[in-house]
Amino acid sequence: MAESESSNQTLKSEKPKPLRCIVKLGGAAITCKNELETINGTNLRLFCQQLREAMARSSVAKVFGMDWSRVSGDQIVIDDVEEPAFDLDTNFIVVHGAGSFGHFQASRSGVHKGGLQRPLVKAGFVATRISVTTLNLEIVRALAREGVPSVGVSPFASGWTTRRRNIASADASHIGEALHAGLVPVLHGDAVLDNLQECTILSGDVIIRHLAQLLLPEYVVFLTDVLGVYDRPPTDTNAILLKEIAVDEDGNWSIIKPLLGHLKKEVEITVAAHDTTGGMETKIAEAAAIAKLGIDVYITKAGTVHSLRALKGEVGNSSVPDDWLGTAIRSAKQVRPL
Amino acid sequence: MAESESSNQTLKSEKPKPLRCIVKLGGAAITCKNELETINGTNLRLFCQQLREAMARSSVAKVFGMDWSRVSGDQIVIDDVEEPAFDLDTNFIVVHGAGSFGHFQASRSGVHKGGLQRPLVKAGFVATRISVTTLNLEIVRALAREGVPSVGVSPFASGWTTRRRNIASADASHIGEALHAGLVPVLHGDAVLDNLQECTILSGDVIIRHLAQLLLPEYVVFLTDVLGVYDRPPTDTNAILLKEIAVDEDGNWSIIKPLLGHLKKEVEITVAAHDTTGGMETKIAEAAAIAKLGIDVYITKAGTVHSLRALKGEVGNSSVPDDWLGTAIRSAKQVRPL
Numbered sequence: 001m002a003e004s005e006s007s008n009q010t011l012k013s014e015k016p017k018p019l020r021c022i023v024k025l026g027g028a029a030i031t032c033k034n035e036l037e038t039i040n041g042t043n044l045r046l047f048c049q050q051l052r053e054a055m056a057r058s059s060v061a062k063v064f065g066m067d068w069s070r071v072s073g074d075q076i077v078i079d080d081v082e083e084p085a086f087d088l089d090t091n092f093i094v095v096h097g098a099g100s101f102g103h104f105q106a107s108r109s110g111v112h113k114g115g116l117q118r119p120l121v122k123a124g125f126v127a128t129r130i131s132v133t134t135l136n137l138e139i140v141r142a143l144a145r146e147g148v149p150s151v152g153v154s155p156f157a158s159g160w161t162t163r164r165r166n167i168a169s170a171d172a173s174h175i176g177e178a179l180h181a182g183l184v185p186v187l188h189g190d191a192v193l194d195n196l197q198e199c200t201i202l203s204g205d206v207i208i209r210h211l212a213q214l215l216l217p218e219y220v221v222f223l224t225d226v227l228g229v230y231d232r233p234p235t236d237t238n239a240i241l242l243k244e245i246a247v248d249e250d251g252n253w254s255i256i257k258p259l260l261g262h263l264k265k266e267v268e269i270t271v272a273a274h275d276t277t278g279g280m281e282t283k284i285a286e287a288a289a290i291a292k293l294g295i296d297v298y299i300t301k302a303g304t305v306h307s308l309r310a311l312k313g314e315v316g317n318s319s320v321p322d323d324w325l326g327t328a329i330r331s332a333k334q335v336r337p338l
Numbered sequence: 339m340a341e342s343e344s345s346n347q348t349l350k351s352e353k354p355k356p357l358r359c360i361v362k363l364g365g366a367a368i369t370c371k372n373e374l375e376t377i378n379g380t381n382l383r384l385f386c387q388q389l390r391e392a393m394a395r396s397s398v399a400k401v402f403g404m405d406w407s408r409v410s411g412d413q414i415v416i417d418d419v420e421e422p423a424f425d426l427d428t429n430f431i432v433v434h435g436a437g438s439f440g441h442f443q444a445s446r447s448g449v450h451k452g453g454l455q456r457p458l459v460k461a462g463f464v465a466t467r468i469s470v471t472t473l474n475l476e477i478v479r480a481l482a483r484e485g486v487p488s489v490g491v492s493p494f495a496s497g498w499t500t501r502r503r504n505i506a507s508a509d510a511s512h513i514g515e516a517l518h519a520g521l522v523p524v525l526h527g528d529a530v531l532d533n534l535q536e537c538t539i540l541s542g543d544v545i546i547r548h549l550a551q552l553l554l555p556e557y558v559v560f561l562t563d564v565l566g567v568y569d570r571p572p573t574d575t576n577a578i579l580l581k582e583i584a585v586d587e588d589g590n591w592s593i594i595k596p597l598l599g600h601l602k603k604e605v606e607i608t609v610a611a612h613d614t615t616g617g618m619e620t621k622i623a624e625a626a627a628i629a630k631l632g633i634d635v636y637i638t639k640a641g642t643v644h645s646l647r648a649l650k651g652e653v654g655n656s657s658v659p660d661d662w663l664g665t666a667i668r669s670a671k672q673v674r675p676l
Contacts, residue, residue, distance in 0.1 A: 037408050064457060068443045068465035069472060070375050105406045116519055119402060119424040126487050126521070127406035130479055133490060134407060137475060141468055149464050152471060157495035159512030174497030181454055181531055183464070193519055 019179060019217040020091040021313065023051065024208050026224040027099025027189075029302035030139070033225075037101050037131060039138055046303040047223065048146040054311035055088040055148065066144035090149060091179060093211060094139070094186045097204045101135040102128050106191065106201050112165075114197025125199055128191040129156060136188045143186065151183045155190040155202055162202055163195040170207075172214045187211075205286040212290045220290050221310045222283060223302035228327030229284060231260070244320050245284075246332040247291040253284070253329070257320065287329045294334065300326030357517060357555040358429040359651065361389065362546050363477070364562040365437025365527075367640035371563075375439050375469060377476055384641040385561065386484040392649035393426040393486065404482035428487060429517060431549060432477070432524045435542045439473040440466050444529065444539050450503075452535025463537055466529040467494060474526045481524065489521045493528040493540055500540055501533040508545075510552045525549075543624040550628045558628050559648045560621060561640035566665030567622060569598070582658050583622075584670040585629040591622070591667070595658065625667045632672065638664030 025047060032038040106112060109124020116122055136152045143150035160170040175185045189204040212220055230239040244257035287297040298310040306325045309315055320328045363385060370376040444450060447462020454460055474490045481488035491513060498508040513523045527542040550558055568577040582595035625635040636648040644663045647653060658666045
């Protein structure tokens with residue numbers, strides 16, 4: 001972890017703890033993807049509870065709710081505890097996708113294709129930001145209710161810009177400061193200004209890669225609505241879960257586990273129909289770019305025992321445990337030969 | 339305007355239009371101050387309509403709604419117009435206060451006094467941000483529904499920090515870029531990190547002064563729930579509206595209009611009971627600091643003919659019109675002697 005520590009030290013003169021984990025909360029995992037702007041409340045709550053459990057240093061810590069706002073007209077609830085115990089290792093960043101928020105507005109207007117000066121695109125830019133920030137606020141609130149000190153950080157509001165859809169400017173020093181202060185930044189895919197095409201959509205997956213490069217977390221977890229990466233669409237009954245993928249220095253990847261001689265490297269992968277920012281293919285490419293840095297990436301299903309183990313960093317440093325269901329993507333250098 | 343133009347040019351190599359106006363939308367004007375987290379929908383809608391009217395270059399422009407999200411479970415409404423006319427001079431910034439949002443959470447936990455590592459303060463920091471960003475989202479949506487291309491920009495997410503409550507770091511280049519792209523940034527009072535006391539509340543009034551110094555708008559408008567600054571509490575039937583105040587180079591201010599020999603400089607001023615960031619006194623001090631720069635400041639009541647004239651910049655460059663009710667605060671150099 002020496003490399004990680006030295007990177008974080010540049011953010012602040014005091015020695016901060018190294019970043020433990022960046023979590024990508026897939027839009028498909030916490031929204032109802034076929035119902036416009038509908039949160040899957042059960043899954044979201046389960047995620048927040050698991051994140052809190054992964055952060056907890058002791059098992060007895062009482063949850064101190066931090067959402068003191070009205071919920072659907074209800075009264076505000078504040079715990080009576082004046083100074084509750086707070087025993088969480090909060091050194092996490094959450095980045096979420098849009099799911100059934102934002103995509104409709106973005107694709108209806110073509111925000112990702114640019115041309116902000118066209119009235120329809122400008123309206124779509126505004127409408128997309130309204131939709132994704134609505135989701136962001138709900139996720140921040142759900143985390144706060146579980147006692148996770150979450151703070152919404154919109155990429156657009158952070159001044160992040162792209163150049164032909166690639167990140168051009170994305171200072172993360174304020175994210176480092178928030179982490180150092182014991183807050184959990186919650187970012188999201190967002191509509192942003194683009195230097196060449198005026199505007200575009202910056203996806204959560206691209207944000208994850210950028211933050212991983214800057215902040216060098218111990219591990220990265222992608223939570224989605226399937227167990228991981230399969231050799232064919234997971235709806236196919238013969239689909240095989242790829243448990244471990246190694247990425248070499250050139251970014252090429254190969255399947256380590258299971259050992260399947262007949263498998264081509266080019267596995268068939270599913271892309272959600274409404275996903276304008278790329279589906280599983282983008283995810284593997286972004287995950288591979290992170291693994292190349294020597295950072296383990298775990299892709300698994302939200303709200304399962306497997307996601308809790310991944311969030312806790314218990315999937316292991318050498319070989320992936322047999323009873324863990326998910327896909328680990330890691331640098332070829334760190335993969336122990338079978 | 340030469341000074342203003344040269345200042346804005348530093349933001350972008352292309353020559354941007356000078357900033358026309360920064361509007362402070364007082365929390366008291368758009369929330370029900372005695373009802374926790376309750377928006378005054380009528381006043382908010384009226385403000386959005388007036389801002390749009392002040393921006394309109396032609397009177398026939400059709401409103402193209404830009405909020406394509408569900409409102410309380412309703413269906414999403416998108417106008418069928420493929421490429422509507424868009425004839426607005428959008429060169430405005432909106433900064434709003436918190437009103438009945440945020441203040442309760444901040445004062446319950448003492449966020450403005452610092453000490454973020456205390457669990458109660460940390461919870462209050464999170465809760466305050468949830469409350470004020472909820473209000474911000476609603477204001478952005480209300481503006482978007484009136485066809486104003488609004489984008490929420492949280493000071494905390496922008497990485498703005500304070501040092502013992504004064505602004506320490508607050509880069510506004512991304513706000514200049516948003517303006518240049520024809521978007522209307524909507525900022526708000528926020529909980530932020532403080533270099534000396536860990537955290538505090540950055541008020542909307544302080545944000546206004548900072549942005550005015552950086553971006554040199556033609557004029558600044560403070561919209562509140564009373565007509566302007568009075569010589570005593572406006573609930574007093576003998577209260578006299580101070581229509582014009584001059585500020586000298588040292589920041590001292592004197593009442594120009596009406597000419598009232600008996601008036602001391604130290605007018606009695608009202609402060610709303612729940613306002614943790616300072617009331618009318620702070621407002622006058624911040625307004626005076628802006629006026630010193632040669633920028634006219636108009637304080638008036640939201641949702642009136644007077645606020646519309648102020649937003650349009652029609653209050654005049656020399657003497658304030660007799661039929662305009664409000665308080666103009668301007669540099670002594672620019673005040674024509676009566």
